[in-house]
Amino acid sequence: MAIHGTLNDIGFVSLLQFPNSSRKTGLLTVQTIDGKAEFYYRNGELVHAKCGDKTGSEVLVEIVDWTQGQFTFESGLEADEITIEDDLHHILMWALKERDERQRDEQEKTDGPVELDVELSKRLDELLKSALGIEYICIISSFGHLIAGSTHQSAFQKDFEPLLRSITCFITEYPGKVTGKAFIETDDISIAISGLDEKRTVVISTGPDVQLGRLAMHLGRITRELSEVQEM
Numbered sequence: 001m002a003i004h005g006t007l008n009d010i011g012f013v014s015l016l017q018f019p020n021s022s023r024k025t026g027l028l029t030v031q032t033i034d035g036k037a038e039f040y041y042r043n044g045e046l047v048h049a050k051c052g053d054k055t056g057s058e059v060l061v062e063i064v065d066w067t068q069g070q071f072t073f074e075s076g077l078e079a080d081e082i083t084i085e086d087d088l089h090h091i092l093m094w095a096l097k098e099r100d101e102r103q104r105d106e107q108e109k110t111d112g113p114v115e116l117d118v119e120l121s122k123r124l125d126e127l128l129k130s131a132l133g134i135e136y137i138c139i140i141s142s143f144g145h146l147i148a149g150s151t152h153q154s155a156f157q158k159d160f161e162p163l164l165r166s167i168t169c170f171i172t173e174y175p176g177k178v179t180g181k182a183f184i185e186t187d188d189i190s191i192a193i194s195g196l197d198e199k200r201t202v203v204i205s206t207g208p209d210v211q212l213g214r215l216a217m218h219l220g221r222i223t224r225e226l227s228e229v230q231e232m
Helices: 012-021 058-063 088-111 118-129 154-173 212-231
Strands: 003-006 026-032 035-042 045-051 070-075 134-141 146-149 181-185 190-195 200-206
Touching: 012 026, 012 035, 012 045, 012 070, 012 088, 035 058, 045 058, 045 088, 058 088, 118 134, 118 146, 118 212, 134 154, 134 212, 154 181, 154 190, 154 200, 181 212, 190 212, 200 212
Parallel strands: none
Antiparallel strands: 003 070, 026 035, 026 070, 035 045, 134 146, 134 200, 181 190, 190 200
């Protein structure tokens, strides 16, 4: 007996897990206006996926966001080939992560190069003058673009640049927005990070002579003042 339903009744991820949790063998077919996808299970394990000219785990990346359509599960139907050998839960986690990375890459291509905000950079210069011991302040977008930056010494930038690349990766890979504070301390540089809002993160850096406690105080004040500027 076949089981029928719609994606309105059950989320797509939950639907894929249904044959797995009940250890069923059969074919799950999902039909939407975007196309048709077929998923074959053997004793609860997803062993084959097909959608158009795509097969295997790549299918999940393409359709994991489907929210409308109908599905049918027919028991007893066997796959004629094996294109998936990994655990279903691992595949789902990979597909969701791959989907997010591709969406971010597409957004970056759409946004294109980002020019520095001159007025905001001037504001960072003003804050820099009032923060004793701070060498550099910058603001980075959630896509890893440098939005604004204070002036800085070239010698300091040489040491800071490799760390900035790592910080940018941290910001872009962080699950959700950066809302809290983070501190990094090396032999030569100390860095503090704090989220300003959903799209921007402020980074301040100093040499080794400034204690982390003072760096945290500077970070708190600079974050408050920048947030107030955004609200005006």
